[in-house]
Amino acid sequence: MVAAVAMIAYVAEVDADQGLSQKIFFFHVPIALTAYACFGWGAWKALLHLWKQRDGADLESYVAIHQGVIFGALTLVTGSIWAKISWGHWWVWGSDQLVLFLVLFLFYAAYFMLRFSVEPGPRRANLSAVYALFGVALIPVSFMAIRLANDLIHPTVFTTDGPQMSGRMFATFCLSWAAMLLLAGTLYQVELAGKRLDLRLRELRELLA
Amino acid sequence: MTTAEKYLAAAYLVVFAIVLAYVLIISLKLVRLEREVEELTELARRRQARTEPSREPTPVG
Numbered sequence: 001m002v003a004a005v006a007m008i009a010y011v012a013e014v015d016a017d018q019g020l021s022q023k024i025f026f027f028h029v030p031i032a033l034t035a036y037a038c039f040g041w042g043a044w045k046a047l048l049h050l051w052k053q054r055d056g057a058d059l060e061s062y063v064a065i066h067q068g069v070i071f072g073a074l075t076l077v078t079g080s081i082w083a084k085i086s087w088g089h090w091w092v093w094g095s096d097q098l099v100l101f102l103v104l105f106l107f108y109a110a111y112f113m114l115r116f117s118v119e120p121g122p123r124r125a126n127l128s129a130v131y132a133l134f135g136v137a138l139i140p141v142s143f144m145a146i147r148l149a150n151d152l153i154h155p156t157v158f159t160t161d162g163p164q165m166s167g168r169m170f171a172t173f174c175l176s177w178a179a180m181l182l183l184a185g186t187l188y189q190v191e192l193a194g195k196r197l198d199l200r201l202r203e204l205r206e207l208l209a
Numbered sequence: 210m211t212t213a214e215k216y217l218a219a220a221y222l223v224v225f226a227i228v229l230a231y232v233l234i235i236s237l238k239l240v241r242l243e244r245e246v247e248e249l250t251e252l253a254r255r256r257q258a259r260t261e262p263s264r265e266p267t268p269v270g
Contacts, residue, residue, distance in 0.1 A: 005221075020213040024220050031224070070231060074224055081220040085213055187231065194238050201245050208252050 004172070004179040012172040021085040026169075028078040030177035031071050032101070034184045036139050038068030039108060041188075043136035046129035056196070058125035061132050063192045065111055067184055072105040100142040107135050 008026045015022035042064035049057035079098065080090045092098060111131055118124040163170050210218075 020211070020217055023217055027224060028220075070227070074227055077223050077227075078220045081216050081223070085216045183228070187235075190235055194235060194242065197242050198238075201242060201249065204249055205245075208249060208256070 001179045001183060004176040007172040007175055012169045013166060018086065021082060024078055024082040024085075026172055026176045027180070028075065028082060029173065030180040031078060032075040033177060034180045035068050035071035035075055036143065037181065038064050038071055038184060038188075039104075039132075039139055040136060042068060043132050046132035049125060049129045050133070058129060059195055059199075060192060061129060062115065063188055063195060065108055065132060065135075066191065067188050069105065069108050069112075070187075071180075071184060072101070072108065075101065076105060097142070100138070104135070104138045104142045107138060111135070 004026075008023055012023065012026060014020055042061045045057045045061035045064060048054045049061060079101075083092060083098075084090050111128065114131055115124060115128045118127055163173070165173070
């Protein structure tokens with residue numbers, strides 16, 4: 001993470017068109033892609049829960065979606081800051097990319113309302129898994145929205161001709177994304193370990209009571 | 210400091226603050242779990258102490 005921040009500050013060139021504000025891209029986009037990865041991972045675990053009835057897959061799916069929502073919130077906040085500098089507005093409803101990402105974020109935020117409105121048990125795990133699988137369909141829609149709608153408001157950096165940036169900028173972007181994935185992976189493991197420990201302690205307390 | 214620099218710094222700070230808040234919440238939870246482990250260990254020790262006298266060998270014959 002430190003290396004990524006150093007590369008953003010010293011290695012990546014200042015964009016001739018947008019200036020210094022473009023540097024937000026180096027962590028805004030990796031955070032958004034990491035959020036997608038977390039939602040995708042959560043859906044994969046949900047599928048494993050429904051398909052193979054794998055022990056703990058429900059908890060893993062829940063933690064991944066929790067991470068995704070945190071990274072999703074960061075995407076919205078950093079994107080809004082960039083929008084304020086570039087467009088002069090915190091939010092533009094005309095951009096399909098923004099609105100679809102907000103829909104995706106709210107959809108997954110609602111996952112927690114569903115999960116905690118049902119008593120713990122197999123029913124809750126199954127309902128949550130089905131919901132998580134539905135949500136994953138929104139990811140490619142959100143990702144492709146800008147290309148499908150030919151949105152001219154939100155910039156498109158990755159086109160069919162490859163990344164529209166210099167080699168140094170692309171290397172910085174890749175390192176930032178790797179750092180963000182590593183951060184998400186670490187937080188996922190820590191949260192998951194905490195949740196598993198919590199469950200085992202509850203079982204132990206019941207046994208000793 | 211230009212406006213772009215201020216916003217860039219704000220974006221970094223927001224990311225840092227949110228990640229920090231998350232880590233803080235997780236660490237508080239770990240502290241609670243540690244306390245629970247201590248309580249359960251103490252409970253198990255007391256149980257063991259209560260059952261131990263009955264396990265002492267008794268003279269035969």
